[in-house]
Amino acid sequence: MSLDAPFAGSTVGKPVAKVDSLEKVRGQAQYIADLYRPGMLHGAILASPHPHARILGYDLTAALAAPGVVAIVTGDDVGDGRMGAFIKDEHAIARGKVMYVGEPVAAVAARTEAEARAACRLIEVRYEELPAVLSPEDGLAEDAPILHEHLADYIKVFDAGSQGNLCSRTRLEEGNVDTAWDQCDVIVEGEYTTQAQAHVSMEPCGALAEVDANGRVTLWSANQSVFRVQANVCESLGLPMSQLRSLTPRVGAGFGNKMEPHIQPICVALAIKAQRPVKMILSREEDFEMVRARHPFKVWMKTGARADGTLVARECRVLLDCGAFADDSPGVMGYALLMSGGPYRIPHMRASGQLVYTNKLRFGAFRGFGNPQVLFAGEQQIDQIAEKVGLDAFAMRRKNMLREGDTWFVGPKIASNGLARCLDVVEQAASTPRADGRPRNFGLAVSAHISGLLGTGAIVRMLEDGTISLNTGATDIGQGSDTVLAQICAEELKVPLDRVAVASPDTDGSPYNWGTTASRVTYTTGRAVKAAARAVVDKAMDHAAEMLECPIEDLELREGGRIGRKGANTDLTFAQISGRAHWAAGGPIVGANTLVFDEPTHDPKRAIALGLPFPRIGVFSFAAMGVDVDVDPVSGQVSVHEAWSAADVGRAINPRLVEVQLHGGFVQGLGYALVEEMVWDGARLANPSLMDYKVPTMRDVPDAIHTYIIEDPEPSGPFGAKGAGEIGLNPVVGAVANAVAQATGARHHHLPLSGERVLNGMTGAGG
Amino acid sequence: MAKKALFTLTLNGEDTEVATAPDATLLETLRDGLGVLSPKRGCNQGVCGACTVLIDGLPVRACLTLTARCEGHDLRTMEGMNSDPVMATLQRHMVESGGVQCGFCTSGMLLSARNLLAETPRPSRETVKSALSGNLCRCTGYRTIVDAVCNAAEELTP
Numbered sequence: 001m002s003l004d005a006p007f008a009g010s011t012v013g014k015p016v017a018k019v020d021s022l023e024k025v026r027g028q029a030q031y032i033a034d035l036y037r038p039g040m041l042h043g044a045i046l047a048s049p050h051p052h053a054r055i056l057g058y059d060l061t062a063a064l065a066a067p068g069v070v071a072i073v074t075g076d077d078v079g080d081g082r083m084g085a086f087i088k089d090e091h092a093i094a095r096g097k098v099m100y101v102g103e104p105v106a107a108v109a110a111r112t113e114a115e116a117r118a119a120c121r122l123i124e125v126r127y128e129e130l131p132a133v134l135s136p137e138d139g140l141a142e143d144a145p146i147l148h149e150h151l152a153d154y155i156k157v158f159d160a161g162s163q164g165n166l167c168s169r170t171r172l173e174e175g176n177v178d179t180a181w182d183q184c185d186v187i188v189e190g191e192y193t194t195q196a197q198a199h200v201s202m203e204p205c206g207a208l209a210e211v212d213a214n215g216r217v218t219l220w221s222a223n224q225s226v227f228r229v230q231a232n233v234c235e236s237l238g239l240p241m242s243q244l245r246s247l248t249p250r251v252g253a254g255f256g257n258k259m260e261p262h263i264q265p266i267c268v269a270l271a272i273k274a275q276r277p278v279k280m281i282l283s284r285e286e287d288f289e290m291v292r293a294r295h296p297f298k299v300w301m302k303t304g305a306r307a308d309g310t311l312v313a314r315e316c317r318v319l320l321d322c323g324a325f326a327d328d329s330p331g332v333m334g335y336a337l338l339m340s341g342g343p344y345r346i347p348h349m350r351a352s353g354q355l356v357y358t359n360k361l362r363f364g365a366f367r368g369f370g371n372p373q374v375l376f377a378g379e380q381q382i383d384q385i386a387e388k389v390g391l392d393a394f395a396m397r398r399k400n401m402l403r404e405g406d407t408w409f410v411g412p413k414i415a416s417n418g419l420a421r422c423l424d425v426v427e428q429a430a431s432t433p434r435a436d437g438r439p440r441n442f443g444l445a446v447s448a449h450i451s452g453l454l455g456t457g458a459i460v461r462m463l464e465d466g467t468i469s470l471n472t473g474a475t476d477i478g479q480g481s482d483t484v485l486a487q488i489c490a491e492e493l494k495v496p497l498d499r500v501a502v503a504s505p506d507t508d509g510s511p512y513n514w515g516t517t518a519s520r521v522t523y524t525t526g527r528a529v530k531a532a533a534r535a536v537v538d539k540a541m542d543h544a545a546e547m548l549e550c551p552i553e554d555l556e557l558r559e560g561g562r563i564g565r566k567g568a569n570t571d572l573t574f575a576q577i578s579g580r581a582h583w584a585a586g587g588p589i590v591g592a593n594t595l596v597f598d599e600p601t602h603d604p605k606r607a608i609a610l611g612l613p614f615p616r617i618g619v620f621s622f623a624a625m626g627v628d629v630d631v632d633p634v635s636g637q638v639s640v641h642e643a644w645s646a647a648d649v650g651r652a653i654n655p656r657l658v659e660v661q662l663h664g665g666f667v668q669g670l671g672y673a674l675v676e677e678m679v680w681d682g683a684r685l686a687n688p689s690l691m692d693y694k695v696p697t698m699r700d701v702p703d704a705i706h707t708y709i710i711e712d713p714e715p716s717g718p719f720g721a722k723g724a725g726e727i728g729l730n731p732v733v734g735a736v737a738n739a740v741a742q743a744t745g746a747r748h749h750h751l752p753l754s755g756e757r758v759l760n761g762m763t764g765a766g767g
Numbered sequence: 768m769a770k771k772a773l774f775t776l777t778l779n780g781e782d783t784e785v786a787t788a789p790d791a792t793l794l795e796t797l798r799d800g801l802g803v804l805s806p807k808r809g810c811n812q813g814v815c816g817a818c819t820v821l822i823d824g825l826p827v828r829a830c831l832t833l834t835a836r837c838e839g840h841d842l843r844t845m846e847g848m849n850s851d852p853v854m855a856t857l858q859r860h861m862v863e864s865g866g867v868q869c870g871f872c873t874s875g876m877l878l879s880a881r882n883l884l885a886e887t888p889r890p891s892r893e894t895v896k897s898a899l900s901g902n903l904c905r906c907t908g909y910r911t912i913v914d915a916v917c918n919a920a921e922e923l924t925p
Contacts, residue, residue: 015865017862017863017865018862018865018867018868020867020870021861021862021867022858022862023870024867024870024873025857025858025861025862025867025870025873025877026845026849026858027804027805027844027845027846027873027874028805029870030804031807031871033798033804033807033808034804036802112799113799114788199905200903200905201869201871201905202807202809202815202817202869202871202872202903202904202905202906203807203809203869203871204808204809250869250870251869252807252869252870252871253868253869253871253905253906255905281808283811284809284810284811284812284815477869478868478869478870478871478906479868479869479906480868656865657865659865659911660865660868660906660907660908660911662908663907663908663909663910663911664868664905664906664907664908665908666908667908667909668905668908689810689812689814690809690810690812690814690815690903691812691814695903695905697900697901697903698895698896698897698899698900698902698904698909698912698913699896699897699900701896701908701909701910703892703910703913705908705910
């Protein structure tokens with residue numbers, strides 16, 4: 001079975017199969033649980049039974065005597081090092097206190113996983129229970145127990161404004177909202193709540209660590225960034241980064257849950273103590289209880305417009321449950337506020353938020369990153385205003401949408417914007433009547449999402465035979481970045497895709513890559529790959545000029561990886577050029593490029609920004625989505641009959657992979673809109689299993705989901721590309737809520753839109 | 768630790784001896800005892816389908832099946848499907864349709880599909896969705912997987 005047709009010109013823009021497809025359909029792909037090392041032990045964790053308690057001491061006697069046990073790690077074995085992307089507030093393992101039910105408090109390495117798990121149950125931990133904070137409101141109360149007594153001393157990478165249980169606060173403001181309401185003829189206002197959603201990557205989190213004779217650690221793990229793993233483990237365990245090598249096997253998906261650490265620091269601590277390789281794989285229940293989840297939001301939003309529908313002002317306030325540790329939460333809140341105006345021209349905007357520590361698992365990054373939560377409020381209010389001023393949903397959005405050259409809230413410039421075309425294609429497609437003759441219950445939502453952020457790099461090497469090695473450090477979590485980056489590399493070098501080998505990320509050998517997150521790899525790493533490949537071409541040209549004894553200007557790069565004189569048939573192969581470089585002159589050909597996204601988020605001349613966690617954010621992708629829903633009049637259950645998802649991704653390097661992102665994002669968004677909800681019984685998560693936490697199955701998904709790729713090239717993007725990973729999820733909650741309102745006449749302020757809620761809305765019992 | 772018991776399994780066409788705990792699940796025996804790694808532990812309670820194997824041709828959750836009950840039955844995992852032309856066709860269409868993303872669910876999904884095509888050579892889309900609804904995928908939104916199975920069926924049974 002060949003993955004590619006023989007080389008036929010360009011690879012960019014072609015729906016080539018993913019380079020890792022074959023090993024996956026044959027069951028040969030190796031994930032973290034599939035790795036074994038000589039003498040390897042298995043690790044297991046003991047989870048905290050309390051939401052908030054002081055650890056008074058441990059009795060490990062019985063556990064250490066249990067069969068097969070080699071080492072046990074507790075908070076006594078790790079120093080006071082703390083890790084965290086924005087606020088360094090988290091130890092490798094609970095130390096001094098436990099902060100949520102499910103938090104790892106001890107870990108055992110034993111010959112088998114069963115022995116490790118059995119020994120965990122023999123560990124005795126003496127606790128002094130403390131009063132717990134279970135909601136952000138409780139956390140802000142004057143007499144609230146304080147979760148992080150030393151919050152003021154923690155390292156913070158931005159102006160967090162932390163105080164008491166307030167982890168961070170952010171305020172963004174442009175124009176003058178307070179006086180703008182007077183200019184409004186129509187105002188809508190509402191409070192909204194959104195639920196916690198679990199990522200449910202099919203692969204639970206895991207790690208495997210081993211220590212060499214010099215004490216240097218090699219660590220494989222399920223991750224979205226080998227570099228964030230390295231940074232977090234080293235910060236929390238006090239290791240120099242040169243003492244830890246972080247690698248990745250294939251990753252069984254990550255939707256934000258594998259970006260920051262899970263059990264890697266604990267696994268490393270166990271391997272160091274045991275002086276043997278240790279593998280730890282979480283159970284599904286542990287994965288639910290201790291990794292991370294999408295933040296529950298409370299959103300208050302008010303939007304005003306003139307009688308003709310022109311938007312004038314919006315104010316948005318959010319209150320976020322942070323969970324026990326900051327993790328990515330300050331970023332999620334800041335980003336949600338930045339996106340709270342939606343892709344609209346709103347001259348007067350204020351967005352502010354508070355992020356509050358609670359005794360729950362840390363909430364963190366999840367595909368959409370705060371955007372869906374504010375969109376649920378914002379896109380419903382746009383529809384409500386449209387209704388009041390007598391505009392249809394499409395006209396309302398066209399009238400107010402941001403255009404190319406406009407400025408996003410607080411300052412980023414929009415260089416490409418295909419939103420108008422997204423709206424056109426959805427409107428046209430959805431205007432067809434239903435096959436069954438029933439009227440459509442149609443809902444529309446639009447969204448924008450960034451791609452960008454932070455540092456990245458690429459190294460392209462021409463091997464002795466003229467084939468290519470590409471090394472970027474970007475973890476492919478299944479979405480296909482290895483393939484997309486190889487396509488970009490092959491295109492720039494004009495070689496067939498199968499001549500490009502993609503190296504697996506390795507902190508020893510790969511250039512830095514912040515991570516596979518924020519819809520950024522195609523855009524950010526793609527830029528580095530293109531530039532590194534171009535450097536290889538330039539060096540090959542230098543060789544060819546000497547070999548053919550002609551000026552470089554006379555040369556051209558030809559398809560198949562050849563360089564020849566313009567107008568002449570003879571040419572040199574990359575093999576000939578690379579052979580000369582390796583053995584005769586100039587040295588082996590290597591092209592490298594690194595970059596950091598450096599366009600400022602905030603323009604201080606036009607806006608106020610306090611506590612902004614992302615000073616340089618990214619470029620914008622856009623989407624429009626329509627859904628047609630059926631509502632069961634007896635149960636209130638909502639089902640999607642048909643959906644239309646259009647996304648402007650600049651340029652689809654691989655259209656099939658973009659389409660799968662739109663389909664996958666839609667279904668994950670549909671689960672969030674209709675059924676998925678993490679439920680707590682007091683401090684304890686009540687449904688940490690796939691039996692009790694429902695994710696959409698094949699039967700829950702309609703066949704008629706239509707995807708449309710709109711290409712409005714981003715000038716700074718590789719071949720015009722920008723991100724596609726999250727834009728297809730964001731609008732689902734808005735489109736579904738608007739369709740339910742159309743179907744039932746009731747507006748909903750709480751997610752998920754369960755049958756019970758929708759039925760209550762229909763009967764006037766309140767949504 | 769309980770004394771191990773010796774089992775003889777007919778795995779991918781070969782008689783294979785394995786010593787394992789008497790109460791070991793088939794998933795534990797395959798992965799830890801025999802190094803057969805295509806069945807995955809996604810939930811260990813029979814919901815996600817990532818550990819699906821074929822027993823006498825029928826898709827079964829290896830995490831809910833006791834090894835002790837598997838003797839005398841024909842066990843197939845993806846490792847044993849290399850010479851099966853129907854599986855080869857399914858695999859090719861999964862690759863071409865984009866039905867493979869992270870790949871963690873893929874073996875289980877394909878084994879369920881293999882059984883479906885044995886029972887129903889030309890299934891409707893609804894039949895595919897019903898037959899494979901016990902195999903969860905969080906990446907694809909399922910569309911491309913249904914496409915792959917339908918396209919394979921069409922090619923195999925024109």
